Amino acid sequence: MSVLANEALASYQKNGFLECELGFTDVEVKVLRELADSEFERDSPARVLEKDGRTVRAVHGSHLWNDGFARLVRSSRLLGPAMAALGGPAYVHQFKINAKRAMRGDVWPWHQDFIFWKLGDGMPEAKAINVAILLDEANDINGPLLVLPGSHRLGTLETERRGSSDKWESHLSADLKYAIDAPMLADLTRDRDIVSIKGKAGKVFLFDPQLVHGSGANMSPVDRRILLVTYNSVDNIPDPVANPRPEFLAARDFTPLEPLEEDSFN
């Protein structure tokens, strides 16, 4: 099974993120894109639209019903590094594909993920990890993921809380409920530089739930999609909450995943 070298793990722990190549071939990327297309086309509450009411912003929970994605999240190439970083067995808390649509996809304001999972889903600790696969090339023009190295070590930041809605939809739009404002970002960038995650389709990117991140507009003529799997440690099962989000946003099944012997999802 694929694991993280000690050096890579140390870098992940220090910076809160790690860029890596896990050998996703062009053919595999093509398969993932086709699987993604089928999810984007299917009308479902798990599909979130942009403010324009017609452009698909993201799909969620596809691993629950899409066989290819069910195998992908159990692929040793993703699950192995996740288990290595978490130090033990894990399950998928959240699965999503964010489409930054050409010239229509909105920004993701600067934020940390954990506060959403803690306050929304009852996750006790930030003992989880995001594993992202670029489904399209990411570059300076198409709104790449931007991160603040080391910011995961600051804990949960006191964020601007926008709007009064408690609906889960407000956690998934460009008006994020827990966003980091400009003065706080100014503070955070005083001693750390913003890093853009760029690279070819198939590149993998791990990041900590407390890492401060965001992304700008896609000014290119083509869509720029990222597939994101959030693995949570089985030692970190969420507490019950009053108004749980739908299962496609917050897992109900905490069974540890078994890495697939044969690493294939098509």
Added chain:
Amino acid sequence: MSVLANEALASYQKNGFLECELGFTDVEVKVLRELADSEFERDSPARVLEKDGRTVRAVHGSHLWNDGFARLVRSSRLLGPAMAALGGPAYVHQFKINAKRAMRGDVWPWHQDFIFWKLGDGMPEAKAINVAILLDEANDINGPLLVLPGSHRLGTLETERRGSSDKWESHLSADLKYAIDAPMLADLTRDRDIVSIKGKAGKVFLFDPQLVHGSGANMSPVDRRILLVTYNSVDNIPDPVANPRPEFLAARDFTPLEPLEEDSFN
């Protein structure tokens, strides 16, 4: 008087833009920023807000009432290259400062300028030039100006016409009336790469009214302002139009400007 070297002029004509250093010192940039601040603070119809109704997106026509800017547009450092590119005397058709406010400033969709001046202001030909000064550093994070080299030679492109409003305000928002859509941008980028105009505050950038350009979101914690002066040739005086835009958007005075002997605006 400052003029353009033949080589620089040839490059401008070939690519439709030219990046240059015209010796704006840190002290001069500071003065320009202070002049800009005073315009941004002053309530006026020439001040355009973002969709949020409170963030200033741009100010217009400041050279008509602000002495410092009145001298700036007559500065031989700006007027000289403009006259060289236009091949003769010129006046200011439009003056604006676009503020891409930190984390609040919206995108500028891909567009050409000339169609607005032609249809809105009766400008006969694209015999004008934009001279831009970066008032803040422009980099990949803060939504730099993006251009398509050589696109000015394609003439006026058939654009997507959004909305039905004939109000001039619709020409100045992120929902630009004459915007280039994704399929057209895909066509345009088949044989040309998108170039970002980056650099330190004080850098100057000349571009053709037919050059396809736009800019993304400002994901940095600081504002990123550009001052833009549109010089028009006195051989290219606009024809009368039915509903002229306010003078702060479209000049009424076509007197050719005399370059100032002493090049100072503070």
